Amino acid sequence: MAKIKTIGLLTSGGDAPGMNAAIRAVTRSAIFSGFKVKGIYRGYRGLVTDEIVDFKTQNVSNIIHHGGTVLKTARCKEFATVEGRQQAYENMRKHEIDALVVIGGDGSLTGAREFAAEYDVPVVGLPGTIDNDLYGTDHTIGYDTALNTVMWCVDRIRDTASSHERLFFIEVMGRDAGFLALNGAIASGAEAAIIPEISTEVDQLAELIKNGFRKSKNSSIVLVAESPITGGAMGLAERVRKEYPQYDVRVTILGHLQRGGSPTACDRILASRMGAAAIDALLEGQRNVMIGDSNEEIVYVPFSKAVHKNKPIDPELVETLRRLSI
């Protein structure tokens, strides 16, 4: 394998708080180990359209506490084509980039895996997504911050909701993954979470109505993961209006609020550790792996596992929420 001299770095897909801390960690660890770093703007799009600049330690000064990503992010259809990836590879050669570090979610790491299968380029991924839906890592960068934001928002909605006898559906992000909804519900003391992982087995709305919207409480708050299976908060509210018209239902969709804000200490530390580990992985000759954390240890997860396997929800958490909402 050719010796790595220059590492290209990009953030791709949905932004997540802590991406900047990861950019800083990758850049500084790489320079510390004697590599050159090239920052690639706007994800794979910048690789295809050649938006690539030298990155020095100063480029990443004063960014650890900012949400978003200084490298910007984008979605890039061209990269999903053979021609687009060919163009990306040519730009890598032009800038003498020998290895890539990709910070992003499921889609970005799928793209990384495709690229690595076609070209002899070591690629290391960092899990950057608020959804926490990548297999092989206990946490993804951005999840803890988003979870705290969800908790903060639900606390405020509860204040205003408590004087009404209402059923509140609060929709959180987590494209087909219930981590934010379930843990957000536990953290905010919500009555229930409706999550895609168990939507095909149980009619969670019927269960909720059966067990629970009790008159002894002023209001019921239910966190709902956005999901085509349940139709999200809007879909469920529609069902309540038709099937259980005795309930006064309200919907709040937290949306992009959940993506913003200064990363929590947990996310900054996770991103810093993972960024440093990405450079260790390249030094060890690893390729086509995502950096993960498992029981506080850094682990290398092959892309094929990280993106293809579904990360299970812990049934103990589902049970805990059920018990605490009586």
Ligand code: ADP
């Ligand atoms: P996220 O990384 O947050 O899941 P996306 O799913 O939008 O975000 O993916 C980000 C980018 O990754 C896409 O715009 C595309 O450039 C690239 N990508 C996703 N899937 C593939 C694929 N199957 N092949 C090649 N590139 C892909």
